[in-house]
Amino acid sequence: MTRSSWAFRLSPWLLGALVAPQTAQALDAEVRGLGGLAADNVEAYLDALEIPANARLDIYDSEVTSRVSDALRAFGYYEPQISVDFRDRDSVVVDIVPGERVVVRNVYVRVEGEGGQDDSFQRLLDASELLKDEGRPLLHAHYETLKTQLDTLALQRGYFDSQYRVSRLEVRPWDHSANVYLVMDSGRRYRFGEVTYSGSQIRQDRLEAMRPFQPGDPYLADDLALYNGRLGEAGWFRSISVKPRLQHEAQPSAPPGAQAPSPDDTSQGGGGQREASTGASEVPVDISLIAADRHRFETGIGFATDVGPRLQLTWRQPWLNDRGHSWENRLYLSSPRQTLGGMYKIPLDDPLRDSYEFGYGFENLDDNDTRSRRLFFTPARVWQFDNGWSQRVYVRVSQENFTQADQSDNVFLITPGVSWGRTAVDDQRFPMHGNRQDLLIEGSSDQLGSDITFLRSVFTTRWIESIGNDNRFFVRGNVGAIETDDFPRMPPSLRFFAGGDTSVRGYSYETLAPRNDDGELLGGQQMFTGTLEYQRRVTGDWWGAAFYDFGDAFDSWSDSSLKTSAGLGVRWISPVGPIRFDIAHPFDDEDNSWRIHFAIGPEF
Numbered sequence: 001m002t003r004s005s006w007a008f009r010l011s012p013w014l015l016g017a018l019v020a021p022q023t024a025q026a027l028d029a030e031v032r033g034l035g036g037l038a039a040d041n042v043e044a045y046l047d048a049l050e051i052p053a054n055a056r057l058d059i060y061d062s063e064v065t066s067r068v069s070d071a072l073r074a075f076g077y078y079e080p081q082i083s084v085d086f087r088d089r090d091s092v093v094v095d096i097v098p099g100e101r102v103v104v105r106n107v108y109v110r111v112e113g114e115g116g117q118d119d120s121f122q123r124l125l126d127a128s129e130l131l132k133d134e135g136r137p138l139l140h141a142h143y144e145t146l147k148t149q150l151d152t153l154a155l156q157r158g159y160f161d162s163q164y165r166v167s168r169l170e171v172r173p174w175d176h177s178a179n180v181y182l183v184m185d186s187g188r189r190y191r192f193g194e195v196t197y198s199g200s201q202i203r204q205d206r207l208e209a210m211r212p213f214q215p216g217d218p219y220l221a222d223d224l225a226l227y228n229g230r231l232g233e234a235g236w237f238r239s240i241s242v243k244p245r246l247q248h249e250a251q252p253s254a255p256p257g258a259q260a261p262s263p264d265d266t267s268q269g270g271g272g273q274r275e276a277s278t279g280a281s282e283v284p285v286d287i288s289l290i291a292a293d294r295h296r297f298e299t300g301i302g303f304a305t306d307v308g309p310r311l312q313l314t315w316r317q318p319w320l321n322d323r324g325h326s327w328e329n330r331l332y333l334s335s336p337r338q339t340l341g342g343m344y345k346i347p348l349d350d351p352l353r354d355s356y357e358f359g360y361g362f363e364n365l366d367d368n369d370t371r372s373r374r375l376f377f378t379p380a381r382v383w384q385f386d387n388g389w390s391q392r393v394y395v396r397v398s399q400e401n402f403t404q405a406d407q408s409d410n411v412f413l414i415t416p417g418v419s420w421g422r423t424a425v426d427d428q429r430f431p432m433h434g435n436r437q438d439l440l441i442e443g444s445s446d447q448l449g450s451d452i453t454f455l456r457s458v459f460t461t462r463w464i465e466s467i468g469n470d471n472r473f474f475v476r477g478n479v480g481a482i483e484t485d486d487f488p489r490m491p492p493s494l495r496f497f498a499g500g501d502t503s504v505r506g507y508s509y510e511t512l513a514p515r516n517d518d519g520e521l522l523g524g525q526q527m528f529t530g531t532l533e534y535q536r537r538v539t540g541d542w543w544g545a546a547f548y549d550f551g552d553a554f555d556s557w558s559d560s561s562l563k564t565s566a567g568l569g570v571r572w573i574s575p576v577g578p579i580r581f582d583i584a585h586p587f588d589d590e591d592n593s594w595r596i597h598f599a600i601g602p603e604f
Helices: 012-019 036-047 058-073 113-117 119-127 140-156 204-209 221-234
Strands: 024-026 028-032 050-052 081-088 091-097 103-112 163-172 177-185 191-198 237-244 266-268 282-291 296-304 308-317 326-334 337-347 354-367 370-384 390-404 407-425 434-444 454-467 471-484 526-539 542-554 563-574 577-586 595-600
Touching: 028 036, 036 058, 036 091, 058 081, 058 091, 103 113, 103 119, 113 177, 119 140, 140 163, 140 177, 140 221, 191 204, 221 237, 221 282, 296 595, 471 542, 542 577
Parallel strands: 028 091, 103 177, 191 282
Antiparallel strands: 024 050, 081 091, 163 177, 163 266, 237 282, 296 308, 308 326, 326 337, 337 354, 354 370, 370 390, 390 407, 407 434, 434 454, 454 471, 471 526, 526 542, 542 563, 563 577, 577 595
């Protein structure tokens, strides 16, 4: 048996760490003679240095000098004069005479192989700061950033045999010059190979319909991420794994296969390469799936000034069979409204984009001057488009027995309709930029077997924009109209009312509408409301708000007289979503000078 002998050379600062107590703090540095990012980098390098208690400070001079030199080289200062003065073991003053800065003389960057014809590489090079550095002071970060970006892009786009023929950063300190040479040979681009599925309870053709790539397509890591997201969006699975079966792994850097066209006196880098794959240039993909629970039960409890306490119970079945059908039933309880209903969904050839939906339910409403009991069944065809818009074509069959003020009826309706909607936000929980648009057009006729004839349309728009991270603007508009010759027979669920937390604050929920001679609400044939709101961050997740609301529901556009209100509010971005508290003053209500509004949930 042989014995290995080991030699240790301890640096002074390491020796001090071994013989001194282990209590230590980060070193606070004051940098003199230099400012900007270079000084910040010096402070960052020294912040990681910890000096044990009772250690001799003078033995750390060389360590501090070495760290400062490394920090300065990253910004092209290769001949600085550095003096170190310890105030105590927790703070040091560093005086720097930076000297003349190294300037980049030449930059030579190329991508060869199939990647040289790939526009993605060319766009990356066009945007690179390194290629703009000729004649500018040297910044090591530009060189390292471009190398990292090239490596990342090669892996993302399937150039698994890529290697650097030349990878050199040459620095001549005495000449205050530097040359950069970076030549990547991308090699061939791999393609997607066989796709295998395991663990799925859903038919394979349904899964393949959502797949954004086919065997033989050029490899793209984004396609794998997109597919993973689509499988998750379907709701059929509890666990999803989409993995490429790579046949080789990245190898350590090796010496370059070719030398740069000029000598290097102080150089960095090498010709890193990956081991070439054996076999065909295809990447098989393995999809491992675990089925979601067949039954999910959810309970929600909330409160809003519009409806008071509310309770919601939901029973979801995310998959019923191997074709991916789903079923959801929901019970909603509040003081004015109780609803029991559900939705049966049948995905079509493109499961995430095309589907049939069958909604149904019973609703009881007893609020203000409205008494209503409604049964409905709504089959619909749904499309999701590439531009983010969705389209829903439906026929609602309903029976509504109601009393609205002094008007009572029992109305049967067959109502065809179409709706479009689109939501685009940067953050679902609390967007800083985004908008939502919704448009609905529906109508009925006695020729369809309905008791009344009408045409109804509603348009809603909401916008959020921000200036910086602390100023947020919210704008909302709603407009609706009904054309009918028999408005007294229109069910309350189709009439227009305004007022409340998400309408005109300062007024009670749905109390703005035409009234009869006894002052009872009748509802309107037209409606228009709007909101202008400014929000300012106070601290952290707390925001203040100032708003102005206007709107009303009325019988004729010519007779419209909009109610207005203004107020102040507080927003807290809680873990369960935004919580809104507002105090609003109505300008057209003699009986009330202010009203409190409280709600949970985003503006969209």
